[in-house]
Amino acid sequence: MSQSTLKICIGGGGAMGSLFAWQLWRSGAQVHICDPWVEHVQAIQAHGLQVDYVHGQETATIHASTDAHDIGTCDVLMIFGKFHQTESLIQACQPVLGPDTLILTLQNGLGNIEILKQANPDHRLAFGLTTLTSELHGPGHIESSYSGTGETFFWPLDGQITDTETRLCGLLSSAVGTMTLDAQIELRIWKKLVINCCLNTVCALANTNVAQATSTRSVWQLFENIISEIVTLASLKNIPLTRDMALSYLSQVCTDAAEHFPSMVMDIRRGKRTEIDCLNGAIVQQLKKRGIRAPCNETVTSLINVLEARA
Numbered sequence: 501m502s503q504s505t506l507k508i509c510i511g512g513g514g515a516m517g518s519l520f521a522w523q524l525w526r527s528g529a530q531v532h533i534c535d536p537w538v539e540h541v542q543a544i545q546a547h548g549l550q551v552d553y554v555h556g557q558e559t560a561t562i563h564a565s566t567d568a569h570d571i572g573t574c575d576v577l578m579i580f581g582k583f584h585q586t587e588s589l590i591q592a593c594q595p596v597l598g599p600d601t602l603i604l605t606l607q608n609g610l611g612n613i614e615i616l617k618q619a620n621p622d623h624r625l626a627f628g629l630t631t632l633t634s635e636l637h638g639p640g641h642i643e644s645s646y647s648g649t650g651e652t653f654f655w656p657l658d659g660q661i662t663d664t665e666t667r668l669c670g671l672l673s674s675a676v677g678t679m680t681l682d683a684q685i686e687l688r689i690w691k692k693l694v695i696n697c698c699l700n701t702v703c704a705l706a707n708t709n710v711a712q713a714t715s716t717r718s719v720w721q722l723f724e725n726i727i728s729e730i731v732t733l734a735s736l737k738n739i740p741l742t743r744d745m746a747l748s749y750l751s752q753v754c755t756d757a758a759e760h761f762p763s764m765v766m767d768i769r770r771g772k773r774t775e776i777d778c779l780n781g782a783i784v785q786q787l788k789k790r791g792i793r794a795p796c797n798e799t800v801t802s803l804i805n806v807l808e809a810r811a
């Protein structure tokens with residue numbers, strides 16, 4: 501594989517996948533999008549990827565295909581589908597995997613890395629998170645209204661940092677935001693999990709933005725109960741997440757992202773399946789396996805399921 505240009509396949513070029521494709525394209529990587537959505541791929545092929553962002557608009561000339569065979573072996577495969585798509589996505593992207601390909605997931609929630617490991621136990625895997633946000637406006641068109649410094653963190657599952665991880669960090673850091681290798685990745689992921697389990701769900705149930713959903717005192721009691729169950733599971737998994745740490749991070753995000761409508765609000769409005777199964781649903785299931793009930797997360801999961809069924 502080339503030492504000069506990193507070849508990257510974005511598996512699932514929706515809102516987030518396209519955002520990373522654009523950033524990587526800007527920083528000089530050889531980027532390919534693999535996505536089964538025919539209209540989206542055709543629009544990117546015909547007109548490029550249209551990106552609206554805080555400083556204007558840009559068109560990125562990126563190769564896209566519905567068939568991973570068209571892409572060939574890559575240095576990195578970045579997985580960017582929703583949780584329920586991860587299984588089919590990794591199967592669809594098998595043709596881009598060579599013996600040294602790094603598979604990286606920055607998806608939200610719990611369980612994606614396990615699905616990827618099961619599909620490709622002999623491949624190098626990495627996992628992490630990003631604070632960037634993006635929205636899909638239609639085929640070939642995304643908007644990234646994020647105005648802060650986007651932060652992305654990841655860490656290889658085997659703890660071995662190779663040239664591929666280092667070069668990927670360099671590429672993304674030279675584009676929007678920063679990309680950092682962080683050995684404490686699990687704690688970061690669990691802190692983001694707290695945000696998603698509290699804010700995505702309550703905003704989706706209330707059909708409001710963060711500020712409106714968090715304005716009553718009683719909702720904070722609900723957050724404390726959700727967090728208490730998350731912290732119980734975290735301690736069983738040796739993740740050093742504490743109640744105070746979770747609450748203080750939640751308060752900070754409520755201030756910083758007051759006007760934000762979390763993606764679960766948009767999923768429900770659009771009649772799309774949410775990622776509840778890898779958020780509150782995962783807390784319920786993983787505690788259940790250990791003989792522990794999680795009544796608060798169970799109630800929230802059921803209520804989101806009702807909204808999904810209605811849609």
Ligand code: NAD
Nearest residue numbers: 512514515516535537580581585588589592607608633634
């Ligand atoms: P999305 O629905 O916009 O995009 C998912 C894409 O995956 C779609 O284009 C879909 O066609 C594609 N896909 C489905 N099955 C596939 C397959 N078998 N092969 C290839 N592609 C396939 O979702 P999103 O908002 O981009 O979210 C992706 C992940 O990123 C989720 O885990 C989400 O939690 C996470 N995330 C999103 C944001 C955001 O602001 N959108 C922020 C942080 C994290």
